[in-house]
Amino acid sequence: MTRDFNATAKTLSQALPYLQRYAGAIVVVKFGGNAMGDQDAMAEFARDIVLMKQVGLNPVVVHGGGPMINEMLDRLGIKSEFVRGKRVTDQATVEVVEMVLTGLVNKRIVQAIMDEGGRAVGLSGKDDDLLVAEADNPELGFVGRPVEMNVQVLHDLNTAGIIPVVAPVATGMDPAETFNVNGDTAAGAIAGALKADRLLLLTDVSGVKGADGEVLTELSPAKVTQLTDDGIIAGGMIPKTETALKAIEDGVRAVVILDGRIPNACLIELFTEYGAGTLIREARPAS
Template identity: 70%
Template sequence: MRQQDMNRDWIATAATLSQALPYMQRYAGATVVIKLGGHAMGSDDAMEEFARDVVLMQQVGVNPVIVHGGGPMINDMLEKLAIKSAFVDGKRVTDTATVEVVEMVLSGKVNKRIVQAIARQGGRAVGLSGKDARLMVCEQDVPELGLVGTPTDVDPTILRTLFDANTIPVIAPLGAGRNGETLNVNGDTAAGAIAAALTADRLLLLTDVSGVKDKDGNVVTEMTPDQIAAMTADGTIAGGMIPKTRTALDAIAGGVRAVVILDGRAPNACLLELFTDHGAGSLIRTAR
């Protein structure tokens, strides 16, 4: 690369940092919960980029919390172990053998991979699950699905302790039942419940789509709960976007300031959302 081109790149980088200053000041001390899933979970390069972004967020004063999924990894392990699953209305029944694999994969392989990626970028992270320190106590709302839970009591004390220690929590979506049993929890649901318990400033739901789209296929960059209700009623919001928008509405009702559904495949998606005027994805909040 020629020296002139290098100088131009450095000037552009400095200008970007300068323009980001008001946003860095805006989010200093804020709590941002990130649901990590999709592309960033499967690609090593994407994982490293995500980890670097999270460490940068913390460096400028944000308190990031990561809640991760791991469905494809769970499916792979169940297949390797020849554990067959039953399904009810298309949803997997989580029996004792299955939940043992879920816990092994989520709390073990997946969780530690994220923790290690953050460490490689110079950050400090601790992996835990919703079972630790009674972070998430859950109820079995649909008994026919087996050991699947919905958070009913979320105690974020351990997370605030980690904030004070300048440490990033990385949380596997498992909860404890009333009798101490391990329950599998949907990752988006867990992230929303934790964000509400922390009264987070932002909940970022990373997906493999660019956001909520209107009837013409265009991403709606800002939405209210009323708009989501109308778009769901007329079928514009459908399929896998319904549970994500439902998580967003529940989180906002629980005290989260805003929720963003954004494309985790986009480079530096979290930084674009937080620290630029452009933003990324679909921002959902109550009307001002």
């Protein structure tokens, strides 16, 4: 038992430089994937976010909810059409998206954070014009791309000690319009507008893999572009790396694509020397 206590104390001691390094830092966390549907995983994620806030970071949670949207569409008998693998979001579908993301999913995450002793407020991109979007592709209907941001409300909440939890639903240039925004895209846009220190994209994969199938622990934007051109970064990883590159271009210090299925993935990435995925940032000059 003593050895266990000693190991815990040593871990805390080793974390000190990282706690000091991130004091006051803004960290945007995109939460999604299988963990959202698992009660224990949700509680663990919430505990990590509360700990981040408790030790002086300013986390902002942005979430998805695709499986929950699919389930509700099926229950309501609303059929989806797809164009080149992407869902066409008509008026009926976007109403379901808004209902599920801003209601069911958002409030589950808020409640999980509250249950772990944190303070959280749920909002969507429509609140205070946080996210204003335009159609990303007219063929897809109400699928949006953020074009204007107003992140003051996120600063205000963080200053008040409250963790913002954001559903990726946006208003349009016409206020009568509502757009569904990809969760990664929304997280990247919010992180860029906040000039966040870190954007953590939690996924169901271990990170960006090289030609040998091994996870690449650190990449520069130039290397990401090269790997994409070579076809090594492909499929569903391309939108995530594109989000990472855009966020870095907009002022985010670094982006990490990491496996959200790993227990305490965010804490491992931020507060240990090992990291938990693929870190993407501008190459540091040689000393």
